[in-house]
Amino acid sequence: MAAVVGVLALQGSYNEHMAALRRIGAKGVEVRKAEQLLGIDSLIIPGGESTTMAKLANFHNLFPALREFVGTGKPVWGTCAGLIFLANKAVGQKTGGQELVGGLDCTVHRNFFGSQLQSFETELSVPMLAEKEGGSHTCRGVFIRAPAILEVGQDVEVLADCPVPAGRPSITITSGEGLEDQVYSKDRVIVAVRQGNILATAFHPELTSDSRWHRLFMDMDKESQAKALAALSLSASSNDADVGSKNKGPDLPIFE
Ligand SMILES: NC(=O)CC[C@H](N)C(=O)O
Numbered sequence: 663m664a665a666v667v668g669v670l671a672l673q674g675s676y677n678e679h680m681a682a683l684r685r686i687g688a689k690g691v692e693v694r695k696a697e698q699l700l701g702i703d704s705l706i707i708p709g710g711e712s713t714t715m716a717k718l719a720n721f722h723n724l725f726p727a728l729r730e731f732v733g734t735g736k737p738v739w740g741t742c743a744g745l746i747f748l749a750n751k752a753v754g755q756k757t758g759g760q761e762l763v764g765g766l767d768c769t770v771h772r773n774f775f776g777s778q779l780q781s782f783e784t785e786l787s788v789p790m791l792a793e794k795e796g797g798s799h800t801c802r803g804v805f806i807r808a809p810a811i812l813e814v815g816q817d818v819e820v821l822a823d824c825p826v827p828a829g830r831p832s833i834t835i836t837s838g839e840g841l842e843d844q845v846y847s848k849d850r851v852i853v854a855v856r857q858g859n860i861l862a863t864a865f866h867p868e869l870t871s872d873s874r875w876h877r878l879f880m881d882m883d884k885e886s887q888a889k890a891l892a893a894l895s896l897s898a899s900s901n902d903a904d905v906g907s908k909n910k911g912p913d914l915p916i917f918e
Pocket of ligand 1: 708710713741742743806809
């Protein structure tokens with residue numbers, strides 16, 4: 663059965679993700695209500711404006727269901743604002759912060775690359791994407807008032823990084839307790855990662871004609887469906903074994 667990809671359709675570039683899925687023959691459905699998350703195999707959280715998206719998600723009481731969905735281990739992909747949603751920690755936010763879904767062990771800076779006017783396109787080196795999906799070793803990265811990942815946990819695989827623009831001031835990250843400050847002043851930042859079944863990109867592959875990120879996500883989906891099926895058939899065969907033993911009659915001693 664074809665996998666159904668949910669696209670969170672509260673705000674932002676969900677139409678573009680739907681179109682990108684259509685281009686590769688995948689079935690996408692727009693998700694606006696918590697109960698719709700029950701009928702999908704994987705979820706894309708699109709780019710847009712994360713504060714607005716969080717307000718809408720709150721209004722529709724979606725956060726608990728989104729967290730539950732991420733917790734199931736089904737594939738989830740966040741692009742741009744979607745990446746911010748999935749991060750365990752976000753800095754560079756409005757005072758008071760905003761609600762996050764979490765699940766991705768990283769610290770993200772909301773508007774790392776500056777304002778809308780500092781939006782840019784660049785060629786990114788993506789060896790893992792090329793290895794898995796073929797094609798060029800680079801992809802076009804469209805960064806729109808884009809976030810960047812400053813730190814990742816040890817289970818997070820870095821898929822792409824990019825140079826910090828010249829003149830970008832260093833960043834102070836305050837720890838949870840507000841006790842110590844770390845200053846981030848490296849010359850590269852992370853812009854695409856994978857942690858298990860969570861994929862996150864700071865840029866917008868849905869705005870380019872390169873379908874490889876969507877294909878990679880569909881492959882994650884296939885892998886996870888195959889695993890779920892294997893687990894099902896394992897438990898079915900152990901049930902069969904149970905049935906078999908029930909039909910065997912009394913367990914008599916065997917004399918050889
Ligand atoms: N293109 C995007 O999704 C931009 C995200 C934006 N930086 C935010 O905070 O929501």
